[in-house]
Amino acid sequence: MGHDVSGVAAAFDARAGTYARSDWHVRYAERLVELAAPSPGMHVLDAATGTGFAALAAARAVGPTGRVVGVDVAAGMLDHARRAAVAAGLGSLELVRTDATDPAGSAASSRSPPCGRAIPHPRGCSGSTPRVTG
Numbered sequence: 001m002g003h004d005v006s007g008v009a010a011a012f013d014a015r016a017g018t019y020a021r022s023d024w025h026v027r028y029a030e031r032l033v034e035l036a037a038p039s040p041g042m043h044v045l046d047a048a049t050g051t052g053f054a055a056l057a058a059a060r061a062v063g064p065t066g067r068v069v070g071v072d073v074a075a076g077m078l079d080h081a082r083r084a085a086v087a088a089g090l091g092s093l094e095l096v097r098t099d100a101t102d103p104a105g106s107a108a109s110s111r112s113p114p115c116g117r118a119i120p121h122p123r124g125c126s127g128s129t130p131r132v133t134g
Contacts, residue, residue, distance in 0.1 A: 005073045005099050012050065013076030020051045020080040029053030038062050046070040047100035052081025052093075059085070059093040068093045071100045 012019075019025055032054055038044050040063040046055040049070030059068040070093065072078050078095050085093045 009073040009075065012072075012074035016051060016074065016076035016080050019077065020084075025051070026053050030057045033057035033061060038066070041065040044068045048072055049081060049095065050074070050077045052078075052084055052095065055081065055093055055095070056084055056088060056090060059090040060088075062092060064092055066092050070095045071098050073097065073099050 030053070034057075036044075036058075038058055038061045040061075042062045043066060044055075044058040044062060046052075046058060046068060049055045049072045052070050055068050055070035059066070062068060068090075070078075070081060072081075072095075075097055078097055081095050085095065
């Protein structure tokens with residue numbers, strides 16, 4: 001990771017269990033994906049995926065022919081996201097520990113699909129992949 005994000009990662013790792021049990025976060029993420037309206041076969045980048053609620057909802061929407069990459073700096077958050085993805089049987093979801101704000105040196109720049117839900121892919125967007133900012 002290009003700059004020191006260890007403090008941010010540690011803070012979110014400490015709250016990972018709380019986030020993973022949050023109905024509010026689930027509803028918020030599912031509504032975000034509903035508004036973005038990804039369809040089967042689309043590619044989605046979920047920057048700062050946390051416990052993966054939006055990535056999980058997007059993976060259900062894009063189905064097995066689509067692809068979702070969720071990136072986050074917090075390993076503890078990603079652990080919760082991985083367990084949820086396995087439990088849901090979502091093979092179209094890849095979770096990567098990296099800093100989405102540092103695309104030059106991140107794994108996301110080589111793995112990510114054309115566009116993101118929170119920020120555009122560093123190399124730009126193509127096609128009709130929806131973007132949601134916020």
